[in-house]
Amino acid sequence: MKATVYPIKHLRDFCVQVFLRCEVPEEDAMIAADVLSTADLWGIDSHGVARLRSYYEVLERGLVNPRPQIRIVRELPGTATIDGDNGLGLVVGPRANEVAMEKAEATGAGWVSVCNSSHFGIAGYYTWQALSRDLIGWAMTNTAPLVSPLWGAERMLGTNPISVAFPAKEEPPVIVDFATSAISFGTAEIAKRNHQTLPEGLMIDSEGRPTNLPEDVVEGGGALLPLGLDRTCGGHKGYCLNSMVDILCGVLSGANWGPFMPSFPYYLKQPSRSVGKGWGHMFGALKIEGFIAVDEFKQRMDDWVSTFRAAVPAPGTEGPLIPGDPERKAEASRKHEGVPLTEAVVGDLRYLAARTEIPFD
Amino acid sequence: MKATVYPIKHLRDFCVQVFLRCEVPEEDAMIAADVLSTADLWGIDSHGVARLRSYYEVLERGLVNPRPQIRIVRELPGTATIDGDNGLGLVVGPRANEVAMEKAEATGAGWVSVCNSSHFGIAGYYTWQALSRDLIGWAMTNTAPLVSPLWGAERMLGTNPISVAFPAKEEPPVIVDFATSAISFGTAEIAKRNHQTLPEGLMIDSEGRPTNLPEDVVEGGGALLPLGLDRTCGGHKGYCLNSMVDILCGVLSGANWGPFMPSFPYYLKQPSRSVGKGWGHMFGALKIEGFIAVDEFKQRMDDWVSTFRAAVPAPGTEGPLIPGDPERKAEASRKHEGVPLTEAVVGDLRYLAARTEIPFD
Numbered sequence: 070m071k072a073t074v075y076p077i078k079h080l081r082d083f084c085v086q087v088f089l090r091c092e093v094p095e096e097d098a099m100i101a102a103d104v105l106s107t108a109d110l111w112g113i114d115s116h117g118v119a120r121l122r123s124y125y126e127v128l129e130r131g132l133v134n135p136r137p138q139i140r141i142v143r144e145l146p147g148t149a150t151i152d153g154d155n156g157l158g159l160v161v162g163p164r165a166n167e168v169a170m171e172k173a174e175a176t177g178a179g180w181v182s183v184c185n186s187s188h189f190g191i192a193g194y195y196t197w198q199a200l201s202r203d204l205i206g207w208a209m210t211n212t213a214p215l216v217s218p219l220w221g222a223e224r225m226l227g228t229n230p231i232s233v234a235f236p237a238k239e240e241p242p243v244i245v246d247f248a249t250s251a252i253s254f255g256t257a258e259i260a261k262r263n264h265q266t267l268p269e270g271l272m273i274d275s276e277g278r279p280t281n282l283p284e285d286v287v288e289g290g291g292a293l294l295p296l297g298l299d300r301t302c303g304g305h306k307g308y309c310l311n312s313m314v315d316i317l318c319g320v321l322s323g324a325n326w327g328p329f330m331p332s333f334p335y336y337l338k339q340p341s342r343s344v345g346k347g348w349g350h351m352f353g354a355l356k357i358e359g360f361i362a363v364d365e366f367k368q369r370m371d372d373w374v375s376t377f378r379a380a381v382p383a384p385g386t387e388g389p390l391i392p393g394d395p396e397r398k399a400e401a402s403r404k405h406e407g408v409p410l411t412e413a414v415v416g417d418l419r420y421l422a423a424r425t426e427i428p429f430d
Numbered sequence: 431m432k433a434t435v436y437p438i439k440h441l442r443d444f445c446v447q448v449f450l451r452c453e454v455p456e457e458d459a460m461i462a463a464d465v466l467s468t469a470d471l472w473g474i475d476s477h478g479v480a481r482l483r484s485y486y487e488v489l490e491r492g493l494v495n496p497r498p499q500i501r502i503v504r505e506l507p508g509t510a511t512i513d514g515d516n517g518l519g520l521v522v523g524p525r526a527n528e529v530a531m532e533k534a535e536a537t538g539a540g541w542v543s544v545c546n547s548s549h550f551g552i553a554g555y556y557t558w559q560a561l562s563r564d565l566i567g568w569a570m571t572n573t574a575p576l577v578s579p580l581w582g583a584e585r586m587l588g589t590n591p592i593s594v595a596f597p598a599k600e601e602p603p604v605i606v607d608f609a610t611s612a613i614s615f616g617t618a619e620i621a622k623r624n625h626q627t628l629p630e631g632l633m634i635d636s637e638g639r640p641t642n643l644p645e646d647v648v649e650g651g652g653a654l655l656p657l658g659l660d661r662t663c664g665g666h667k668g669y670c671l672n673s674m675v676d677i678l679c680g681v682l683s684g685a686n687w688g689p690f691m692p693s694f695p696y697y698l699k700q701p702s703r704s705v706g707k708g709w710g711h712m713f714g715a716l717k718i719e720g721f722i723a724v725d726e727f728k729q730r731m732d733d734w735v736s737t738f739r740a741a742v743p744a745p746g747t748e749g750p751l752i753p754g755d756p757e758r759k760a761e762a763s764r765k766h767e768g769v770p771l772t773e774a775v776v777g778d779l780r781y782l783a784a785r786t787e788i789p790f791d
Contacts, residue, residue: 145538147508148720177506178539178714182721205682218750221741225750233674235681245674247667251658268662277744296657296664297612301629303657306608307664309753310671312738313594313606320596320730321566321721327737344733353539359509360543360682369681372705376688377673380582383638389579389586392670 072409075430080118080408081106083418086427087121091128092135093160101159104190107197109408112399115255116191118410122417123188123334124157125424132335133157133187139164147172149181150322155347158189158210162350166195166208169352173204177359182322185346188212188333193246193396196234199354200242203363206234207353211318211325213332214340216250216311217292219304222277224292225328228253229314234393236357238367240374244393249311250293257283257293270298317351324349433770436791441479441769442467444779447788448482452489453496454521462520465551468558470769473760476616477552479771483778484549484695485518486785493696494518494548500525508533510542511683516708519550519571523711527556527569530713534565538720543683546707549573549694554607554757557595560715561603564724567595568714572679572686574693575701577611577672578653580665583638585653586689589614590675595754597718599728601735605754610672611654618644618654631659678712685710 084102089095101124109117127133137156141149149168153161165183172179189195192208199206212227232246252271260267261283274280275290285291296307319326325345332339333348357366374391382388410418422429445463450456462485470478488494498517502510510529514522526544533540550556553569560567573588593607613632621628622644635641636651646652657668680687686706693700694709718727735752743749771779783790 143721145717145720147534147540148538148717150721172539173508176537176539177509178533178537178541179508180539180716180720205678217744218738218741220744220747221738221750222744223742225738225741231671235677243673243677245670247664247670249667251664252662271663273744277742296667298663301613302632302659302663303608303612303668305751306610306657308750309606309608310592312604312753316596316604316731316734317566320734321718321727323722323726323730326730326734329737344730355541356506356509357682359506359541360504360511361684365684366682369687369705370677373677373681373687376690377579377586380579380586381584381638383578383581383583383634386581389582389669390666392673 072411073415074407074409076407077106077110077403080109083427083429084118084121087125087421087425090425090427091125093128093157094136097160100163101157104159104163104194107194108191110400110403111191111193111396112403113191113396115253117408118418119414120188122421124159125421126336127187127334128157130336137161141168147176147178147180151181151183153183153186153347155185155187158187158348158350161186162189162195163198165350166198166352169354170199170202170204170206173354173356174202177356178354180351180353182317183350183352184322184324186324186348186350188348189350191246192230192232193234193244195352196232196246197242197244200234200236203236203357205355205357206232208232208350209314209318210350211315211330211348213330214328215254215293216295217273217277218312219295219300219308222273223328226295226311226315227330228293229311229318231310231314235370236367237370237374238364240371241391241397242393243370243374243391244396246392249296249307249314251296251298251307252293254286254293257286261287270294318349319345322349322351433772434776435768435770437768438467438471438764441470444788444790445479445482448486448782448786451786451788452486454489454518455497458521461524462518465520465524465555468555469552471761471764472552472554472757473764474552474757476614478769479779480775481549483782485520486782487697488548488695489518491697498522502529508537508539508541512542512544514544514547514708516546517548519548519709519711522547523550523556524559526711527559527713531560531563531565531567531715534715534717535563538717540715542713543678544711544713545683545685547685547709547711549709550711552607553591553593554595554605556713557593557607558603558605561595561597564597564718566716566718567593569593569711570675570679571711572676572691572709574691575689576615576654577656578634578638579673580656580661580669583634584689585651587656587672587676588691589654590672590679592671592675596731597728598731598735599725601732602752602758603754604731604735604752605757607753610657610668610675612657612659612668613654615647615654618647622648631655679710680706683710683712
């Protein structure tokens with residue numbers, strides 16, 4: 070696939086300008102652009118500027134509120150529920166995460182559930198924010214249904230990601246960030262575009278039968294399977310983990326959940342029933358100092374990282390990675406060399422440039 | 431396999447007497463027996479009275495402290511680290527969980543890490559305790575190494591389980607409880623005993639090569655793979671999740687972690703290096719009232735449960751279960767009909783009866 074390379078600053082600035090044109094206040098536009106461009110910097114191309122057009126479309130059509138009154142609707146010293154007032158998840162998420170971190174700094178543990186939000190970008194952005202404050206960060210979100218429960222024949226759950234991040238001292242931090250489906254919808258889309266099949270056992274068709282044809286999921290209404298796949302390999306565990314994220318983000322916050330999650334962008338086909346407000350997230354922060362001396366923890370993390378780095382490699386591999394390594398590798402290269410964008414993404418950005426009269430290239 | 435059936439009360443009482451004989455104080459003996467017998471009641475046979483002999487042996491040999499001075503070594507309103515003074519995990523765990531729940535009741539969120547403990551039984555016992563107090567319960571523990579990281583060729587991590595539980599109103603609670611390896615060591619042991627192979631892709635041998643022979647893991651020093659198995663199916667995600675549990679339980683608390691976790695029982699071969707004190711756990715509790723009205727949450731949980739209960743079943747299945755269903759089904763039967771024990775377990779209990787002169791049958 071042909072790719073054109075753009076400096077990260079150029080992409081971030083373009084995002085800021087597009088959000089400003091949609092009447093997003095400057096501070097919020099800068100935060101939203103930072104979330105998006107960080108995904109590109111880290112190599113998570115599906116969650117970066119590739120989505121800017123979707124965000125633009127929902128703002129332009131008045132389906133998302135550019136100037137939300139984000140407010141705490143309930144709280145205790147260590148908890149809060151935040152109503153995002155139908156704002157961009159890219160704006161609501163960072164605000165809610167900030168509340169969780171402040172509560173952790175004050176009491177040791179801060180947990181904030183969020184309703185009435187939308188797609189919040191990469192979960193790892195939020196947990197990475199916690200590191201410089203000597204906190205352990207958590208972030209989760211529920212998303213539109215694409216995943217079947219084990220033994221189900223329909224889309225009932227999102228790809229519901231979970232991220233947790235731990236700082237180290239000399240070594241890089243451990244940043245766990247993964248969707249709780251076995252594969253991403255993007256993996257099926259790419260296979261379909263390339264006229265490839267996928268390995269057995271990753272997907273089901275709309276009747277609940279195993280399929281290796283990506284079009285059965287991308288167009289045919291089939292579903293991804295949860296992490297672990299079938300009963301033998303632990304599909305019940307992935308279904309449990311995915312459900313846990315759905316309940317914490319959706320049921321607890323007053324947002325929608327499960328099969329009733331709205332599709333994003335919101336002009337897509339929507340579920341028959343509403344069970345809450347928008348999408349839900351959950352942010353958590355734990356103050357390291359509340360458990361162990363910060364320096365001691367970081368030294369112990371260094372030991373953990375170097376121990377796993379030194380593991381005996383399986384034949385044909387270079388050995389285990391440390392969670393966060395792929396993102397660090399992408400950042401090391403893209404920071405200097407720029408971000409390669411596919412023709413389709415460049416096309417979307419040029420479309421936005423033409424619509425908004427903001428120069429892109 | 432021949433099984434003899436015993437009333438749950440008989441098993442619990444026998445456990446209490448054995449612990450008392452080992453100089454465990456009465457209150458602690460009753461709690462430890464409750465944790466063990468609850469596993470039997472719920473059908474988690476690997477974690478119930480089948481382990482009583484191991485606990486007896488470590489107490490008898492003075493390897494575990496029957497009367498630990500369990501103490502909080504550091505705390506904030508929402509956090510604590512507890513040193514279990516080398517006590518039984520079955521005693522240290524419930525005490526630490528109680529502290530987490532009390533902190534959640536006071537501030538909204540309570541998180542307690544634990545070092546210097548040992549095998550704590552089933553994680554679901556702890557989270558189930560939170561339900562009647564209108565809390566969301568969390569429990570995790572790290573364990574002796576049996577699992578390889580993705581792309582590793584050696585045992586570096588435990589089966590590190592995670593449990594989270596949510597109360598409902600009319601419907602049963604959702605109790606998530608699973609080990610973060612794809613399969614349990616017990617699954618390999620049973621296959622070996624029955625001279626069976628396992629499906630491809632679940633295990634590696636001591637050289638890191640894929641194997642379907644259970645003896646390669648049970649006797650040959652091979653390893654289980656993390657949930658998700660290989661890279662294609664999401665093995666990096668299971669490795670991340672397992673590592674998260676290891677860091678929260680081990681690195682944060684001051685316990686051992688990863689490949690340096692002591693084997694339990696402690697008279698087995700031990701790791702070359704100690705990086706902390708005993709085994710580690712992490713307990714968390716979130717006060718529902720700190721996020722949403724309790725009754726509203728429980729009604730929303732009822733809706734979640736009945737929605738997933740009504741999912742279209744995949745062909746050849748009866749449809750998705752609700753997390754906690756298998757344990758509820760076992761309890762409904764075993765509560766009245768008793769607990770079936772294998773000959774091997776009955777043999778162990780008779781051995782203990784002979785050693786302690788406590789009547790068993």
